[in-house]
Amino acid sequence: MANVQASKYLVPGLERGLQLLLTFGAQHRELSFAELHRLVAMPKATAYRIVQTLEYMGFLERNARTNTFSLGMNVLRLGFEYIASLDVAQVGQPVIEQLRDSSQCSSHLAIRDGHDLVYIARVSAAGSRINQVSIGTRLPVHRTSLGRMLLTDVSRAEFEQLFPDERLPGNAPGQVQEREALWQMVLQDRARGYVIGESFYRPGISSIVYPVFDRDGRVAAVVSIMVPFDEVPHSDRERLRNEVRFAADKISGFLGYLPKAG
Structure with missing residues (x-):
């Protein structure tokens, strides 16, 4: 209607x-x-x-x-000026290249545009056999771990405007189907401050995702790495998580974000 x-x-x-x-x-x-x-x-x-x-x-x-x-x-x-106006793509590119080198994993930078996440920068790990996304690729924001992290910046009212129906769009097996279930996941992601999405969107591929904040403290983008396993190996989990966090903090600093003391 x-x-x-x-x-x-x-x-x-x-x-x-x-x-x-x-x-x-x-x-x-x-x-x-x-x-x-x-x-x-x-x-x-x-x-x-x-x-x-x-x-x-x-x-x-x-x-x-x-x-x-x-x-x-x-x-x-139209396309390039939109990306360039964000600043995050320009300052983030060398940072995700460093993240790729330190983690040996493909790295990405993405933003939210309504119901979609949009990849605005990416670098591939050497010898990676993972099917890579291209700059400009759009994916449903509610179906990916990157999208979940981007949703941590919206209020409940904004969330319900994005998803007015109790049932989420699409019916991919193994993924959350109900709006309320997704909202509870987003709240947990917000409290945790990061997402480790193990085969959340694509079987056999896991991701570690951290938010990038702008000078106003809003989530401007997310940084992620793609790990070619069903689960991130426990021996590497903490190291990889800290490397993604460091990259996100570095880009946030370039955008003028000052974390609150304490």
């Missing part, structure tokens, strides 16, 4: 323009107008006007030799 209500306020022209931009990807880096029109569900005249508008605004770029279109610099600017 909520989606039907929200759809009343959509701007058709904007929706179609974004739909057209989304046709470009790894499989469609350059497209002719005929190919574009075939891939989008809209009248030819409408598609033509949208293409002309997007080209004029720099969101599409025409190759005069092949008469094909590709994404323009303004699309890249």
Whole structure:
């Protein structure tokens, strides 16, 4: 019902323009107008006007030799300026590289965007056989240990706005299904100050996650390492946990966070 209500306020022209931009990807880096029109569900005249508008605004770029279109610099600017404006990606990259070297585990930096966590920096461990995520990858915030740590910054009211139904979206086996159960986990994570997610999202892969705080004491991001075991080996658990904590504290310091005395 909520989606039907929200759809009343959509701007058709904007929706179609974004739909057209989304046709470009790894499989469609350059497209002719005929190919574009075939891939989008809209009248030819409408598609033509949208293409002309997007080209004029720099969101599409025409190759005069092949008469094909590709994404323009303004699309890249939107993404890169958003990431750069966070500062955390820039200051965090060398820190997670150091974390990778000291832990010998792939390291990541992620933020929350609504219902999703978004990876904004990553480095792979040498010889890692773990299928790595890419920068910009989105995952459901309630299905991952990184997402749980990001949720520790929200109030109960904000949490219920994110998840208005008692049943959580999706039904992946072995993962928490009820909103209240997730909230109780988030409260425990907040009190503990970190998460060790052992095969929480992906079987055979564990993670250690710590929050990064901004100058206002809000959770700006999370730092994590991926450990290629069902359980983090007890012989390494404390060492790895302290290395992730140190990395998170270092990035927090760069962002101007001053921990409270005592």
